[in-house]
Amino acid sequence: MPYLTAEKKQELFGQYGKSNVDTGSSESQIALFSYRISHLTEHLKKNKHDFGTQRALLRLVGKRRHLLEYLKETDIERYRAIIKALGLRK
Helix, strand or coil: CCCCCHHHHHHHHHHHCCCCCCCCCHHHHHHHHHHHHHHHHHHHHHCCCCHHHHHHHHHHHHHHHHHHHHHHHHCHHHHHHHHHHHCCCC
16 A cells, blocks of 8 residues: 555645645645655665665655755745744754
């Protein structure tokens, strides 16, 4: 069973985006990346030598970081809100 179902995506988009189908906003993408990052982190705790997953995790972290930087430059209030909502430390 996949860990990220369509229903889970819609739930994330509804919670952090503007609506359930809001897949393009920075907040919804950051929330989705954070969910995937936490899942891959748990996987890597059990499978230390899975270097393909490790590389994918690092790419996701980089993508999320770029989105956060973009949001910080364009709208600092939205940036602060998503950081607080997701519990990211920045």
